[in-house]
Amino acid sequence: MTFFRCLCLLLILCCCNSKPKTDGGTIRVSVLRGPSAIAFAHWMEETPVVDDKPLSVRIIDSPDLMQAALIKGEADIAVLPMISAANLYNKGIRYHLAGCPIWGTxxxxxxxxxxxxxxxxxxxxxxxxxxxxxxxxxxxxxxxxxxxxxxxxxxxxxxxxxxxxxxxxxxxxxxxxxxxxxxxxxxxxxxxxxLNRPDSVSSGFAQTAILYAPALKKSQKAIDSLLHLSCRFAVEQPEQAIRILEKEKIFASGMLTPESIERCKIDYRTASEAQENILRFLQLIGQYEPKALGGKMPDEKFYK
Structure with missing residues (x-):
């Protein structure tokens, strides 16, 4: 990406962030601060575009703030704990589940x-x-x-x-x-x-969810492709991912190592690919803390 294009996109993002509820010039991506942000380092460096709109990544500091942003409709794509996604769905907040990027930290x-x-x-x-x-x-x-x-x-x-x-x-x-x-x-x-493996052969628990607004349903394949690329970048180029995350002040210098990223089990799988794993994880949560899911398991439409 040329310097001029980067500069133009940066200006667009700055303008859009000033009025997030009224400006339709960007697709607003809200990512919870922590391991989830690692999977999106590539989007912070090389701004992807869907339907001719750049994806603007914003870091959210807590699950409560993330849920508030979703309830208010202030995010087009959001990354949050899977139990929070199920809870919001059971409360009638109808975002679509794209898939799972993080399998245990x-x-x-x-x-x-x-x-x-x-x-x-x-x-x-x-x-x-x-x-x-x-x-x-x-x-x-x-x-x-x-x-x-x-x-x-x-x-x-x-x-x-x-x-x-x-x-x-x-x-x-x-x-x-x-x-x-x-x-x-x-x-x-x-x-x-x-603590992240239900058994010796499993890749981990589907702990993290990516949601997207109904208006982006038509762009699902393009979003999935970008998510695959971003997650692979973090796994295959961990030093580059760390450099970006430190530059963006998501993590302080020295907090992350390639081993840190490896231990996060980053591997994007779509909702259809991971449905059995997600269901098993939510059943486990429901067994211990049904209130965490809003008192019930989400129905089949949660995975669509």
Whole structure:
């Protein structure tokens, strides 16, 4: 892409971002800050175009803010937790499910695996009661009959990471990029378990959803193609993806490594390709926290 074209698109994006609800010049893409943003680094560097409209990527700082943006119709494409997508669907927010780009970033980390099955159950620190990290942790512990006392005193992954580095926490559940930061800063820490696989042959849990507005239904194939390309870019050129994400100040310098990206299990699959995996994941969520889905499983139209 030429410098002149980049400059023109940048000017277009700036103008459109000033009035997101009234300007139809761009397709507004809202991505939750965190691992999901890694899969969209390529879109931040080489602005894609659908139906002669550039895709403008905006980073959203929390799932609650993302849900608010969708309810208000302030996003044309959105990337958010799969349980949030199902919950919104059950509330009548009718975006289409494009597919899943991220298949798991959660790991059990600690200084030693000694005593995990012993009489004195070690404390496992986790955040977000009733959310995906909590549910997948409880599911893993039940599956493997592993004894831990769960502690929710820390409210964020960053606080847990700081507790690990300060020596106040010995066992915790962390996702990227905080996992890589902790491992790099404290060589005594190690990954004890991968919480993202329902079984040994699975690629992971369908934890992340990409939604798009009904008006983009006619462009579904083009969007799917761009999503495949963007996810492959992150996997095949992790150093370039990291450079873009740092330049855009999505992640601070040094937070991400190629290993971080590998541990995110980035692999875009369309809703039809991943339907069985998504259904299995949502059934698991419903088993532990039905309220997280809005009290029921979404019907078949959720996948269409």
């Amino acid at each position: 959660l790991y059990l980390v600690g200084r030693s695996d000694k005593g995990i099955s012993g009489e004195n159950k070690p404390v496992l620190h986790i955040f977000g009661a009733g959310t995906t990290p909590d549910i997948l942790t409880r599911h893993y512990l039940r599956q493997h009959n592993t004894g831990y006392t769960l502690n929710y005193s820390f409210t964020t992954a960053q606080e847990i990471m700081q507790g690990l580095l300060a020596g106040k926490v010995d066992h915790a559940v962390l996702g990227e990029p905080f996992l890589s930061i902790a491992l790099r800063k404290d060589s005594t820490l190690q990954i004890l378990a991968d």
